[in-house]
Amino acid sequence: xxxxxxxxxxxxxxxxxxxxxxxxxxxxxxxxxxxxxxxxxxxxxxxxxxxxxxxxxxxxxxxxxxxxxxxxxxxxxxxxxxxxxxxxxxxxxxxxxxxxxxxxx
Numbered sequence: 001x002x003x004x005x006x007x008x009x010x011x012x013x014x015x016x017x018x019x020x021x022x023x024x025x026x027x028x029x030x031x032x033x034x035x036x037x038x039x040x041x042x043x044x045x046x047x048x049x050x051x052x053x054x055x056x057x058x059x060x061x062x063x064x065x066x067x068x069x070x071x072x073x074x075x076x077x078x079x080x081x082x083x084x085x086x087x088x089x090x091x092x093x094x095x096x097x098x099x100x101x102x103x104x105x
Contacts, residue, residue, distance in 0.1 A: 036096055038089050038105040047087040054080070056101075070095055 034056035041048050057063055064082045068075045071091060075084035084092075093103045 034101045036101050036103055038092060038103060040087055040089055046085070049084045049086060049088045049092065051082040051084075051092070052080070054082075067092060067095070 035053065036051050036055075036057070037053040039050050039052070041050060051067075054060065054063075060077050060080070060082065064075060064077045064084075067082065067084055067088075071084065071086065071088045073085045073088070075082065077083075089105075096103045
């Protein structure tokens with residue numbers, strides 16, 4: 001027998017789902033502050049953009065995939081960091097700010 005109360009699930013692009021039965025503000029309060037730090041390093045003479053100290057990021061791999069797709073570059077996730085090939089700090093700042101993250105560095 002099916003439950004009379006149904007909730008509508010809506011999935012978003014960056015790996016999140018919204019359950020219509022839940023209040024959106026409750027989800028934001030539960031997640032806490034969303035802070036990401038950026039820096040650029042040279043590896044073998046080539047620039048690499050590194051995102052680290054990511055507080056409040058629910059899915060690291062989904063965020064890395066979205067960022068790589070944004071700038072059409074390769075990258076990886078390891079040791080709780082995202083490394084993207086190339087110098088993309090300015091573009092990442094704009095994108096992450098639009099997604100609701102506080103970007104430092």
